[in-house]
Amino acid sequence: MIPAPFDYKRAGSAAEAISIVSQYGDDAKFLAGGHSLLPLMKLRLAQPAVLVDIARVNDLSYIRDAGDHIAIGALTRHTELEHSSLLQQHVPLLSHAASHVGDPQVRHRGTLGGSIAHADPASDLPATTLALGATYVAQGPNGTREIAATDFYKGFLESALAADEMLTEVRVPKMDGAGWSFQKFNRRAQDWAIVGVAAWRKGSNAGVALVNMGSTPVLATSVNNAISQGSSVEDAARLASNEAEPQDDMNASADYRRHLASVLVRRALEQSSC
Amino acid sequence: MKLSIKVNGVSRDGDVEPRTLLVQYIREHLGLTGTNIGCDTSSCGACTVHMNGESVKSCTMLAVQADGCEVLTIEGLAKGDEMHPMQKAFMENHGLQCGYCTPGMVMAAIGLLKENPSPTEEDVRIGLEGNLCRCTGYHNIVKSVLAAAKS
Numbered sequence: 001m002i003p004a005p006f007d008y009k010r011a012g013s014a015a016e017a018i019s020i021v022s023q024y025g026d027d028a029k030f031l032a033g034g035h036s037l038l039p040l041m042k043l044r045l046a047q048p049a050v051l052v053d054i055a056r057v058n059d060l061s062y063i064r065d066a067g068d069h070i071a072i073g074a075l076t077r078h079t080e081l082e083h084s085s086l087l088q089q090h091v092p093l094l095s096h097a098a099s100h101v102g103d104p105q106v107r108h109r110g111t112l113g114g115s116i117a118h119a120d121p122a123s124d125l126p127a128t129t130l131a132l133g134a135t136y137v138a139q140g141p142n143g144t145r146e147i148a149a150t151d152f153y154k155g156f157l158e159s160a161l162a163a164d165e166m167l168t169e170v171r172v173p174k175m176d177g178a179g180w181s182f183q184k185f186n187r188r189a190q191d192w193a194i195v196g197v198a199a200w201r202k203g204s205n206a207g208v209a210l211v212n213m214g215s216t217p218v219l220a221t222s223v224n225n226a227i228s229q230g231s232s233v234e235d236a237a238r239l240a241s242n243e244a245e246p247q248d249d250m251n252a253s254a255d256y257r258r259h260l261a262s263v264l265v266r267r268a269l270e271q272s273s274c
Numbered sequence: 275m276k277l278s279i280k281v282n283g284v285s286r287d288g289d290v291e292p293r294t295l296l297v298q299y300i301r302e303h304l305g306l307t308g309t310n311i312g313c314d315t316s317s318c319g320a321c322t323v324h325m326n327g328e329s330v331k332s333c334t335m336l337a338v339q340a341d342g343c344e345v346l347t348i349e350g351l352a353k354g355d356e357m358h359p360m361q362k363a364f365m366e367n368h369g370l371q372c373g374y375c376t377p378g379m380v381m382a383a384i385g386l387l388k389e390n391p392s393p394t395e396e397d398v399r400i401g402l403e404g405n406l407c408r409c410t411g412y413h414n415i416v417k418s419v420l421a422a423a424k425s
Contacts, residue, residue, distance in 0.1 A: 001314050001315075002293055002294075002295065002298070003293045004293070005291065005292075005293055006292060006293060007292065008275060008292035008336070008338055010338075031339075034334065034335065034336070034339065035316065035334055038334050038335070038336070039315060039316060039334060042314070042315075051292070053338070053339065055339065079328075102316075102404070103319070103403045103404025103405075104329060104382070104385065104386070104389075104401060104403075104404055105316075105319060105322055105329045105330050105331045105382065105385075105404045106316065106331070106404065108325075108328040108329060108330050109330055109331075109334070109335070189400075189403035190317065190403045190404055
């Protein structure tokens, strides 16, 4: 399967990439690792007229200690998240979740920023950064702005990014020793999650988000509130099934997904309690 | 678009449409047909090659993304008549049946040992999760990789 024809431009900096994309508007797409975009283009579900390759913008690949949070460049690949000792120390949930994305070959190419900007509800890292209360940084022709993860996901594969805005950094609060768990339920190695759960707990606070339970990654607000109000894990987990509106698909019915969400949230909260 | 990729140690210049996939470039433009196309959807790993020393799925990359990079394919492993230790281990341990997944499996396995030179059996099974064998011959594939790690 070969994508439809397109023009290919290679950018040396974020500013150059944004300026190229600004000329073409909706017809242009940023290309990072390409592991979300190229499969869609091969199936002709996406047919951008112009691809702006940003993979060589090297100054957007980093993992830095920024005091109360870890700052991660958008072009940091999954394999780097997986093996970063800084991330393992301060945000182990994200490092662990990254090690479950696809397979080693996919993790050698796919990037954190690409996964988030693609805004696929079935992807592991959008929900994980949502659970962690991350902030995303977007750069456009008129400068940069911060977007809270909670305000970012607008619909299926739709984000708050404007056509000429590029995601440049992901800021993830340090977990400060919080318990955590990542549950990914699938039937075959390397598959997408049928349902996934990213969770952390510290004292009476909890952050739980769900993978593949609706048209966007879902923050399980009712579960998080229940935990902070002293609910039992069982009672809080039960709320997860009503937290979203999952779809039927070839892998699972919506009812099965709701059931899985409660079971996996219970497991995740139990595992995060230690 | 013009590109230059060092393939198996030799610089190769080409001129391709931007939509040309890396696997298509390797097979059809360079005539290196050892790399197979299986699922064509980045699931099966038959098209695995190394780019700058890391395993990647060449069906989900554009050739232009590899411009200026070093690519290693199954043809680049042997030194003359002497097989790469991983190829040898696959031969000695019957790590292949129909052979379709083998080039990708061997490239993924070499990548795995680069990152983890002394894997357990479980490490090998998890490390090869991106490669499917349609004969389901996983047992001897894992055995081959463990044997190669020891050698």
